[in-house]
Amino acid sequence: MKADQRCVMTGTHFINGDAACCEGALSAGARFAAGYPITPSTEIVERFAARAPQVGGLFIQMEDELASSIAIQGMVWGGQKSFTVTSGPGYSLMMEHIGLAAISETPCVFVDVQRGGPSTGLPTLPAQGDMMQARFGSHGDYVTIAICPNSPQECYDLTVKCFNLAEKFRVPVMFMMDECVGHMTEKVVIPPAEEIDLYPRRHASKPPGEFQLFEAGEELVPEMAHAGEGYKLYVTGLTHDKRGYPALNPAAQRELVGRLFEKIRRAQDELTMVEAEGLEDADVVVVSYGITSRVAQKAIQAARDKGLKVGKLRLICVWPFPEKLIRELAGKVKALVMPELNMGQVVLELERCAGGQCKVIGVPHPGGTVHKPVEILEAIERGAR
Numbered sequence: 001m002k003a004d005q006r007c008v009m010t011g012t013h014f015i016n017g018d019a020a021c022c023e024g025a026l027s028a029g030a031r032f033a034a035g036y037p038i039t040p041s042t043e044i045v046e047r048f049a050a051r052a053p054q055v056g057g058l059f060i061q062m063e064d065e066l067a068s069s070i071a072i073q074g075m076v077w078g079g080q081k082s083f084t085v086t087s088g089p090g091y092s093l094m095m096e097h098i099g100l101a102a103i104s105e106t107p108c109v110f111v112d113v114q115r116g117g118p119s120t121g122l123p124t125l126p127a128q129g130d131m132m133q134a135r136f137g138s139h140g141d142y143v144t145i146a147i148c149p150n151s152p153q154e155c156y157d158l159t160v161k162c163f164n165l166a167e168k169f170r171v172p173v174m175f176m177m178d179e180c181v182g183h184m185t186e187k188v189v190i191p192p193a194e195e196i197d198l199y200p201r202r203h204a205s206k207p208p209g210e211f212q213l214f215e216a217g218e219e220l221v222p223e224m225a226h227a228g229e230g231y232k233l234y235v236t237g238l239t240h241d242k243r244g245y246p247a248l249n250p251a252a253q254r255e256l257v258g259r260l261f262e263k264i265r266r267a268q269d270e271l272t273m274v275e276a277e278g279l280e281d282a283d284v285v286v287v288s289y290g291i292t293s294r295v296a297q298k299a300i301q302a303a304r305d306k307g308l309k310v311g312k313l314r315l316i317c318v319w320p321f322p323e324k325l326i327r328e329l330a331g332k333v334k335a336l337v338m339p340e341l342n343m344g345q346v347v348l349e350l351e352r353c354a355g356g357q358c359k360v361i362g363v364p365h366p367g368g369t370v371h372k373p374v375e376i377l378e379a380i381e382r383g384a385r
């Protein structure tokens with residue numbers, strides 16, 4: 001399936017990450033967004049509100065983020081690709097409906113342009129403090145996918161990827177931008193529509209009388225029917241059976257939640273998305289994501305200039321975490337160094353997967369600005385000793 005040429009703003013552009021994210025959503029086929037203004041994400045939906053009518057789309061400013069996060073799910077079940085956009089405080093409000101999207105297997109995208117917190121925090125300044133929230137923010141056991149860009153170009157490319165993953169696995173996908181990447185202006189190349197591959201919705205292949213709304217299909221992912229197509233739709237946040245009807249017993253819970261986890265577990269290799277460099281003979285590997293990976297690059301180069309063997313591992317998909325790769329690395333290196341614009345979140349997962357095979361050195365930062373490269377360099381030097 002290819003993108004619709006009408007909505008693809010082909011060519012080379014000088015735009016910021018927020019604008020690039022909007023264009024990526026349009027190229028991916030998103031025709032509906034709901035949101036509420038919040039810095040530093042507002043530019044995404046401002047642009048979408050202007051662009052969507054040109055291609056038959058719609059933006060609705062809802063009364064708050066809670067309403068926005070349920071409106072997009074209604075539109076998905078009505079047949080449209082949909083997304084919402086927010087930042088930290090609004091993301092917190094959306095958690096209940098992220099859980100609903102997970103249990104109802106509603107394919108949609110949540111864009112979080114991270115800023116300093118907690119609470120209202122630093123509305124216009126960067127942080128990466130929502131990463132654990134992206135994985136564990138709603139209650140219960142569920143799985144999402146979380147992608148982190150580090151440039152405006154990736155804000156375009158990876159937004160398309162987010163929609164494809166949402167459709168393929170029928171999960172809510174988290175696009176975890178940060179203020180620096182969102183407001184950074186760089187060259188963004190948007191390819192012709194015929195070069196943009198889109199994953200089509202897994203639409204019901206059986207007639208209404210034979211179709212069950214949550215029957216596991218290929219790759220354990222159910223096919224999907226839309227409201228108004230003659231199918232029986234019962235979409236609930238309760239534990240449910242294959243028809244979608246409430247089934248409030250431990251056996252149904254085990255079957256449903258087990259399948260939600262297993263469909264992602266089976267795709268672990270496909271979902272391991274990293275940028276790696278110099279891992280073959282590295283004594284120390286710097287593991288980073290988002291804007292911090294760009295700061296880390298300078299520290300890595302400075303360490304190499306001093307004769308240290310340092311590798312780079314940038315996480316593009318943070319959740320699910322690349323456990324297999326980290327375990328292999330930990331058995332070969334002296335240390336893994338992880339700088340983050342938070343007080344230590346994803347580094348906890350790094351420590352778990354390293355399993356004591358090597359040193360794990362976190363470089364925390366509460367946000368508001370990015371690290372100084374020398375801070376990361378000092379951690380690399382400690383790890384190399």
